Amino acid sequence: MREKGNRVLAGALGASLVVGFLLAPSMAAAAPTPPNPTDQQLAASRQQVAAASKLVGIINGQLAASQAALSAAQVQTEVAIEAYNTAVYLQGQAQTGYNNATRALKTVQAAVASQRSQMDHLVAATYMTGGANTAAMLMTGGNPANYGHELAMLDIVSGDQAGSLARLQQAQGKQKELANAATIALKATQAAASRASAAKNAAIAAITARQKLTTTIQAQQAVLNQRLVSAQRTAGLLRQARAAADARAAAARAAANDDDDDPPSSGGGGGGYTGGGSGSTIVRAALTQLGKPYVWAAASPSVGFDCSGLVLWAYKKVGIYLPHSAHLQYAEGRPISRSQLRPGDLVFWSYGSSWTSIHHVAIWAGNGKIIEAADFGIPVHKRSMYWSGYFGAARLL
Template identity: 35%
Template sequence: MARRGLALCAALGIVAAVPVANAQPPTDPQAEYEQLSEEAGKADEDLLKAQNDLARRNSELDQANADLAAANVSQQQAAAAVEQARADVDRFAAEAFQGGASSSRMSAVMSSGSIQNFLDKMSALGVIADQQNGALNALTAALAAADQARADAQGAQERAATARDAAARLTEEIRQNKATLDARIVEVRRALQRLSPATRAAMGTVKDTGSYLGPPGAANTALQAALAKRGSEYEWAAAGPSEFDCSGLTMWAYRAAGISLPHSSRMQYTLGRPVSQSELLPGDLVFYDDGSGNPSAIHHVGMYVGDGKMVDAPTEGQLVDVRSIRGDGHYIGARRIVG
């Protein structure tokens, strides 16, 4: 259609404003489905990250509130200690002013009938002086404790306010990310329906039922747990036991091995230690981004099973299965969670 239009323009002596190179070819349904699935995967990851961040902020808020409550108790105790110490100091000051218990050492000498009596009186006055010094030291310590309690309370209040503000922002971010994800899911499902019935049927069939073994221990336990879920349906943000998204599957599998992972491929990429593709062992996690090489653009994770393959939960319309680690071609790296 575009070429016929350009030929007509040339015949009429009209210069075309848009070059042929800008003409868009018809959309390939499979390519469209894969592209929309990748975009939905990114939206899913954005949502999961925001949810994880919110949980962390809420935990920080709980801790700050607990610290604030403890600091308030310390403030009350410190205030009581200050009042008691101040009363003791005031009492000794009054006694000294009235010439009571703090009489001078000279008057003790003048009133002593014997050397022994003098020594006894001087010893008693030393005890009183020690008590006076103790009262002053107690007051000083109580005032310092009160200052520290006030500082702790202020710091806890500031941390709580920061955590509350961050939680509020993340709550709004989650709402927006959820709306974006829901819109992307609708697009993916429409694209899925544009595929041929034969293609959809093939995508909904488990193709690899082979056995794979990992190193003894947690890695192999996680691997077998993931392989046991072949045939499970994909569901956005799901983490089992019958439906999964990509990071939900790896999280569920490693939980079966007693290891806790966050429900986010981007966050899982920060765990364990990096391994090169040539060093991969069954149980390692393999990650995929948008081709930019940027970890913040990671949108998919699978678990290596050996022989250049991984078990993963790909996207809407596909089942948990074993497939090539080539994935969408945007392999960014791998992590060994144990060992």
């Protein structure tokens, strides 16, 4: 099991080193965005984003695998620690049993020794004074009248001492057996505790290594994510610059052809509206902002525009002050049909059936064209009207 875990850890470390090698070159300073990126530059930026995305995918997979292995290692470590705790507890119990058995054996041994000493003294006294009769005389203080009684007592005492000694010796043998069993149990639990300690230390070492690996992969993941964001940002700037250049070119062509910037015709059917007036002023004002970047919640030539921000700014040129909200701008005007559209009117798109779900607005420029700030990465531009998601039109003039 441990060898398998080591192989898994080694494999993960190897994979991490591969990614680490890919991360080794320092990131060069971002080059300035060209005013009109070439197709090759755009393609190269897409390839960089794809490569960075692939590396992020690899490192994310490695991190997921490492975190899963870390979770498994944590469980194994907890099991090993609890097994160690159990082994230490059992060792303590065995030690207590061993200590109790040893003390009990010593007590019995001391009692046996004391009883044996008393027997030895009695036997010695009997031998040295000429036998049991003399010993009995010694016990009576030399009074012959009590001799028979004391002689009987001497026999009883001697017999009791012998029985007591026999019982103590039997207890001593039993205590020796218990002490030997306690010794064997203590040695077994000590060995088990030693093995449990080794397993615990190995598990802790494995989880420490896994934690270090996971931390390393997380650091590499942060670097790769940063590289991906940088590549995406560069690609976005290149697309934006290219769209701005295309918009400038389109505006230049439109100005050269003088097709739409003069007082335009009415929208849907052509003809109808021929004067200058406020509508043309709004259209001309919006045309001056072609190529400006799309910026959320912005309504300034120095910053950029979102869709309702461009309308707000253009309408200020004719003294009309609108809220910075597409659906509120719709509510400010009066609804008109497609056939009634003329330059300066507003056209709206919605994701629902109510005016409260309007999410986009553009300025009708005439001849089927609109001027809009569409989305992030796409600068203000003029384009043909599209009807998908169209909600309706409103006139504020």
